[in-house]
Amino acid sequence: MKILVTGGLGFIGSHTVVELVQKNYEVVIIDDLSNSDEKVLDGIKQITAKDVQFEKIDLRDRGAIADFFDKHSDVQGVIHFAASKAVGESVEDPLIYYENNLSSLVYLLKELLAIGRTNFIFSSSCTVYGEADQVPITEEAEIKPALSPYGNTKQIGEEIIKDSCKAYPELNAISLRYFNPIGAHPSTLIGELPIGVPQNLIPFITQTAVGLRRELSVFGDDYPTEDGTCIRDYIYVVDLAKAHVKALERLINQKASTNYEVFNLGTGKGSSVMEVIQSFERISEQKLPYRIASRREGDVIKAFADTKKANQVLGWSSETPLDDALLTALRWEKKIRE
Numbered sequence: 001m002k003i004l005v006t007g008g009l010g011f012i013g014s015h016t017v018v019e020l021v022q023k024n025y026e027v028v029i030i031d032d033l034s035n036s037d038e039k040v041l042d043g044i045k046q047i048t049a050k051d052v053q054f055e056k057i058d059l060r061d062r063g064a065i066a067d068f069f070d071k072h073s074d075v076q077g078v079i080h081f082a083a084s085k086a087v088g089e090s091v092e093d094p095l096i097y098y099e100n101n102l103s104s105l106v107y108l109l110k111e112l113l114a115i116g117r118t119n120f121i122f123s124s125s126c127t128v129y130g131e132a133d134q135v136p137i138t139e140e141a142e143i144k145p146a147l148s149p150y151g152n153t154k155q156i157g158e159e160i161i162k163d164s165c166k167a168y169p170e171l172n173a174i175s176l177r178y179f180n181p182i183g184a185h186p187s188t189l190i191g192e193l194p195i196g197v198p199q200n201l202i203p204f205i206t207q208t209a210v211g212l213r214r215e216l217s218v219f220g221d222d223y224p225t226e227d228g229t230c231i232r233d234y235i236y237v238v239d240l241a242k243a244h245v246k247a248l249e250r251l252i253n254q255k256a257s258t259n260y261e262v263f264n265l266g267t268g269k270g271s272s273v274m275e276v277i278q279s280f281e282r283i284s285e286q287k288l289p290y291r292i293a294s295r296r297e298g299d300v301i302k303a304f305a306d307t308k309k310a311n312q313v314l315g316w317s318s319e320t321p322l323d324d325a326l327l328t329a330l331r332w333e334k335k336i337r338e
């Protein structure tokens with residue numbers, strides 16, 4: 001069965017492609033290489049020892065998408081990762097974000113409906129909840145005004161899909177709201193490849209550990225949490241990738257209870273920045289240089305998932321403890337700096 005994975009050379013995309021191929025799906029990747037590297041394809045092929053097709057397409061090009069589906073009219077499902085994801089950049093250049101993340105989504109859905117292929121998984125984010133009134137955060141939590149154009153594209157993306165599912169009953173879609181994906185494949189053949197100075201905590205930590213950065217700045221230690229630092233739900237990327245296969249199979253096997261569903265994907269456990277540092281020091285057996293810095297604008301204080309729905313309905317749960325996930329991230333960092 002042929003599955004299209006857009007953004008399949010990116011961080012979560014590449015790990016998901018591996019899981020799909022290992023479950024004997026035939027995968028075609030679309031990626032524009034704007035924030036990824038063609039070498040990732042070699043990594044995927046090495047891990048799976050199978051062929052994976054790749055087409056370099058910019059999804060803002062509707063004609064190119066139509067041509068793609070002419071060639072691959074037997075695609076049975078789409079997992080749509082392709083999007084820009086840097087929060088700061090989205091504030092500086094919102095139109096790029098709205099164009100990149102939303103026009104591509106609209107074109108893809110239109111072309112899919114045109115060929116009568118309707119199983120669609122959307123890569124969403126816990127960012128849609130903003131600062132939730134309660135943790136753990138359930139899927140019923142209120143969607144708060146987005147804190148950045150990036151976050152807004154995820155909210156609007158979900159609305160586009162929801163409205164489309166209402167209007168076109170043949171469309172079957174699932175939005176997956178990720179908490180904080182981390183780590184790398186145990187083979188160390190694929191992992192996260194941030195461009196420039198990493199904005200996210202774990203790549204910054206691993207780059208500091210290998211001497212690429214002098215020290216980690218902990219953004220604020222005066223938050224109303226036990227140790228004063230912010231709390232997140234760090235989910236191992238391979239566990240996250242497996243959830244995509246589960247979600248896709250739910251659609252393919254027509255098990256969904258409605259034609260639009262939403263699931264949180266996290267571990268259900270919140271960890272503070274200080275706890276992450278401690279965990280990292282434990283697994284790396286080295287001290288991590290850090291200093292306390294001022295708060296980062298737009299940071300939420302506490303976000304971790306209520307995972308009951310994903311556990312019970314999707315039959316999926318996170319398996320990998322934080323220490324183990326951090327160890328894969330460190331091994332990957334060392335490998336790419338060799």
Ligand code: UD1
Pocket residue numbers: 087088125126127150151180181199200201202204216217218219220229230231232273296297298299300
């Ligand atoms: C960030 C984005 C979020 C996006 C997600 C994707 C912001 C405000 N939010 O989420 O919209 O969906 O990435 O992965 O950018 N931290 C430090 N020092 C650092 C880096 C981070 O102390 O150098 C802290 C942050 O303050 C936060 C935690 O580490 O408390 C996690 O940060 P990060 O990895 O950037 O993830 P999010 O803020 O959850």
